[in-house]
Amino acid sequence: MAEEKDRVEINEVVLRDGLQNEPDFVATEEKIRLADGLSRTGVRRLEVSSFVSPKAIPNLRDAADVLQGITRVPGVRYTALVPNVRGAERALESSVDEVNLVMSIGERHNLANMRMTCDQSLAQFKEIMTAIAGSSFFVNGTLATTFGCPFEGRQSVERVLWAIDIYREMGIEGITIADTIGVANPRQVGELTTTIFRHHPDLQLTLHLHNTRDMGLANALAAYDAGIRSFDSALGGIGGCPYAPGATGNVCTEDLVHMFHACGIDTGVDLSALIGLSCELPALLGHATPGYVMKAGTSDRVYA
Amino acid sequence: MAEEKDRVEINEVVLRDGLQNEPDFVATEEKIRLADGLSRTGVRRLEVSSFVSPKAIPNLRDAADVLQGITRVPGVRYTALVPNVRGAERALESSVDEVNLVMSIGERHNLANMRMTCDQSLAQFKEIMTAIAGSSFFVNGTLATTFGCPFEGRQSVERVLWAIDIYREMGIEGITIADTIGVANPRQVGELTTTIFRHHPDLQLTLHLHNTRDMGLANALAAYDAGIRSFDSALGGIGGCPYAPGATGNVCTEDLVHMFHACGIDTGVDLSALIGLSCELPALLGHATPGYVMKAGTSDRVYA
Numbered sequence: 001m002a003e004e005k006d007r008v009e010i011n012e013v014v015l016r017d018g019l020q021n022e023p024d025f026v027a028t029e030e031k032i033r034l035a036d037g038l039s040r041t042g043v044r045r046l047e048v049s050s051f052v053s054p055k056a057i058p059n060l061r062d063a064a065d066v067l068q069g070i071t072r073v074p075g076v077r078y079t080a081l082v083p084n085v086r087g088a089e090r091a092l093e094s095s096v097d098e099v100n101l102v103m104s105i106g107e108r109h110n111l112a113n114m115r116m117t118c119d120q121s122l123a124q125f126k127e128i129m130t131a132i133a134g135s136s137f138f139v140n141g142t143l144a145t146t147f148g149c150p151f152e153g154r155q156s157v158e159r160v161l162w163a164i165d166i167y168r169e170m171g172i173e174g175i176t177i178a179d180t181i182g183v184a185n186p187r188q189v190g191e192l193t194t195t196i197f198r199h200h201p202d203l204q205l206t207l208h209l210h211n212t213r214d215m216g217l218a219n220a221l222a223a224y225d226a227g228i229r230s231f232d233s234a235l236g237g238i239g240g241c242p243y244a245p246g247a248t249g250n251v252c253t254e255d256l257v258h259m260f261h262a263c264g265i266d267t268g269v270d271l272s273a274l275i276g277l278s279c280e281l282p283a284l285l286g287h288a289t290p291g292y293v294m295k296a297g298t299s300d301r302v303y304a
Numbered sequence: 305m306a307e308e309k310d311r312v313e314i315n316e317v318v319l320r321d322g323l324q325n326e327p328d329f330v331a332t333e334e335k336i337r338l339a340d341g342l343s344r345t346g347v348r349r350l351e352v353s354s355f356v357s358p359k360a361i362p363n364l365r366d367a368a369d370v371l372q373g374i375t376r377v378p379g380v381r382y383t384a385l386v387p388n389v390r391g392a393e394r395a396l397e398s399s400v401d402e403v404n405l406v407m408s409i410g411e412r413h414n415l416a417n418m419r420m421t422c423d424q425s426l427a428q429f430k431e432i433m434t435a436i437a438g439s440s441f442f443v444n445g446t447l448a449t450t451f452g453c454p455f456e457g458r459q460s461v462e463r464v465l466w467a468i469d470i471y472r473e474m475g476i477e478g479i480t481i482a483d484t485i486g487v488a489n490p491r492q493v494g495e496l497t498t499t500i501f502r503h504h505p506d507l508q509l510t511l512h513l514h515n516t517r518d519m520g521l522a523n524a525l526a527a528y529d530a531g532i533r534s535f536d537s538a539l540g541g542i543g544g545c546p547y548a549p550g551a552t553g554n555v556c557t558e559d560l561v562h563m564f565h566a567c568g569i570d571t572g573v574d575l576s577a578l579i580g581l582s583c584e585l586p587a588l589l590g591h592a593t594p595g596y597v598m599k600a601g602t603s604d605r606v607y608a
Contacts, residue, residue, distance in 0.1 A: 185566035
């Protein structure tokens with residue numbers, strides 16, 4: 001058994017970041033089945049959906065129904081994205097354990113994605129925090145485009161630190177730094193992580209990666225080596241942001257877990273169960289998925 | 305300008321390891337055009353073909369013609385695979401600067417791939433060294449399946465060190481450790497590299513990676529951090545070994561160079577020229593290629 005401090009926590013985001021960008025709606029009962037399968041693999045967090053406007057992301061219009069339909073597994077933190085006060089109110093009526101607020105570090109991407117300036121997003125966060133005051137929610141805040149904005153390019157470290165300070169002052173407990181469009185490189189990830197932990201040694205920091213330029217796994221390992229122990233990832237490597245040109249799939253959960261296990265890093269996740277679920281995705285979605293290990297098998301595979 | 309010791313050398317192997325596994329023969333003049341394009345991108349080594357039996361690998365039956373047709377670029381080392389004495393004799397009639405001998409660490413893969421036991425391979429190496437004695441060839445020796453054999457699994461460090469000792473005793477100057485079937489992980493790569501350099505601090509060591517389980521770039525960076533400065537890679541990420549079940553494409557040259565550059569590591573290679581050549585591959589081969597950056601653009605890409 002690995003020591004707790006060395007162990008990686010997987011936040012499975014396929015149901016939210018994965019499905020939001022699919023061309024077709026996935027039936028509510030299929031989402032529930034997938035959520036229940038995933039929650040039994042040993043993942044510690046499961047982002048089940050988003051309380052976003054059904055008009056903005058029709059694929060996730062059944063957030064409440066999915067949350068109501070799942071069978072809760074003890075030890076799993078169920079989380080949902082909350083983009084505004086209306087979303088927070090819907091979250092309060094649901095059984096989620098965690099809400100995830102999102103603002104892009106890049107002003108122009110925030111305008112495209114959230115239809116707000118960063119100041120407006122932060123003002124909205126305050127309203128959300130007021131709306132959910134007294135609830136038992138764990139509050140996580142995501143900094144989208146932390147490693148680069150599709151419209152503005154590389155963002156400054158100072159701006160990231162500024163946003164983390166504001167998030168924490170508002171009472172946001174966990175923070176996710178997100179490489180929304182897959183531009184981060186391992187050196188950048190290692191250096192930024194080290195800098196953030198120097199300022200906030202106790203921070204519950206999660207890394208959200210996309211594999212757009214195939215640096216996802218290298219970035220994850222660089223983050224691990226710099227101290228990050230919590231990772232967003234999506235089964236099969238599906239996903240993408242509808243408001244970010246050039247965005248492609250999330251880092252693939254089973255490929256990430258496979259690498260960590262091969263490196264001797266514990267995740268608490270049953271890899272073969274994950275691969276089994278991933279193998280069902282192409283039929284569910286009607287197209288092939290980007291993951292590698294579900295096609296190649298694990299690295300200890302031996303042929304007769 | 306980076307210091308020489310920090311600089312990465314790319315050995316472009318698309319013409320050999322890339323094309324050998326293609327379903328269709330690529331015309332000799334197309335190979336020559338591709339070789340000439342690649343030799344002008346700044347790569348330091350170019351594996352042009354293999355002097356293998358035309359019956360074994362029909363795709364490479366035009367090795368001599370390709371070598372005769374290319375326009376040599378000063379500073380580029382032209383290399384060819386030499387599987388046996390007959391191949392060495394053909395190499396002597398050609399203009400290559402380097403010959404690359406290959407044996408698999410795994411006995412069973414060596415039998416499948418070379419149709420010889422390891423002892424027979426090493427005996428053949430001796431004959432080859434005798435045949436080419438007095439030539440100006442740089443002699444490189446590849447250890448295939450260094451990180452794992454498809455039939456026998458993980459190979460011992462002792463066996464790798466044993467093979468390196470034998471290679472060097474024979475006068476083989478450079479050594480390539482090859483993850484033929486893409487099973488290596490970054491920790492394994494880092495540890496084995498460190499061990500090899502502890503025994504052979506002066507060794508000209510090259511790493512050959514396949515991206516079968518998406519760990520190619522993470523493995524390359526781990527190797528760089530452990531001291532390796534020379535990497536095999538294939539344009540577009542194509543390739544695979546016809547005698548290794550489950551083998552898929554080589555680590556992709558432009559994705560590898562892109563990551564190194566993003567990390568501030570110099571390769572001396574013109575990335576945009578590489579991407580341009582990679583974009584021509586799908587039309588040449590008649591199918592899509594696995595590379596990422598040729599689809600997504602570089603990480604500093606900004607949308608209007």
